[in-house]
Amino acid sequence: MKRSIKNIVFGMTLTAMVLESTMVSMAGSWQGDIKNGFWWQNDDGSYPTNCWQWLDVDQDGIAQCYYFGADGYRYTNRTTPDQYQVDGAGFWVVNGVVQTKEINASYLYLHYNLEGYGKLPGSAYENEKNRKAVAAYYQVLKTQKRFTSANKMYSNITVIDADQDGVVELFVRQGDENEEVAAYYLFSYVNDKVSIEELECADWEMGQIPNENKVLLYTAHESPFTGYEYTVENGHFKKGKRVFVEMNDEGSKMFGDEYSKKVFGNKIELEYIRFAHLGSQNDLLYPSGVSSF
Secondary structure, three states: OOOOEEEEEEEHHHHHHHHOOOEEOOOEEEEEEEOOOOEEEEEOOOOOOOOOEEEEOOOOOEEEEEOOOOEEEOOOOOOOOOOOEEOOOOEEOOOOEEEEEEEHHHHHHHHEEEOOOHOOOHHHHHHHHHHHHHHHHHHHHHHOOHHHHOOOOOOOOEEEEEOOOOOEEEEEEEEOOOEEEEEEEEEEEEOOOEEEEEEEOEEEEEEEEEHOOEEEEEEEEOOOEEEEEEEEEOOOOEHHHEEEEEEOOOOOOEOOOOOHHHHHOOOOEEEEEEHHHHHHHHHOOOOOOOOOO
16 A cells, blocks of 8 residues: 655745745655755756745655745755745754745645546555654554454554544444443544544444544444544544434435435445554554455
8 A cells, every 4th residue: 555655845935934825835755965956856857946835745745845946956054036945955044944845635635646446546645744643543542442452353443534534534443342332432633642532422323424524423233323523623533413314224214304314325334453453553554445245
């Protein structure tokens, strides 16, 4: 699932930067060498000149701002024509502090074609913030007693990206010694810390509605099926609308209000990882695949 990804580029003039407006440039890559310098080449062969560019070169969701001269080369350790400073790496600095800009989820949509079922591709998750998040999740799962003492064959994890921002969340089912689910948890990553929400105990299943940035938690073992939509806001899960449908005896027809039927009809089932099969934090790096069942 790992693939190389194009570097993300934000471009704008410094005046526009001050006004907090941006325009999106094309993906590209650095060209040049240490002796002569570097320029940024867009995928179509063009390159920026006489302008500022926001670039997220290391794909961590944080962009730095560079100035490119008339010849296209990046400025370093000097004052730009509009009297701003860049350091040895070419970063715009103010009083020695590198200026940065966070790239949000809507920008990911511009640069990654949504793959099957509306999910972002795996390459969207190979960023520093997501790696920190899954490392923190893994630490919790391996050190907190409520998880280390769980029945490892009957406890499992579904990796999701409810808000499609390139940083995953977890839906965790904790099983006990009687091979029953004792608790359900939603993990998210907020302000560099793991946030854990314990759900009211019910026989929950989880489906994702990627195109609407929602997940659905619902009871699914017998009709009628009932559940709740969840979204992620400011890193925290927020409970939304209740949905309710019934199925006929053959399971071929759904009854209920139109909104509920749409929600259940659009959800996708995802695979899970058993606690016993969780080998490293890298197992949590990408959202779970679509279940074949």
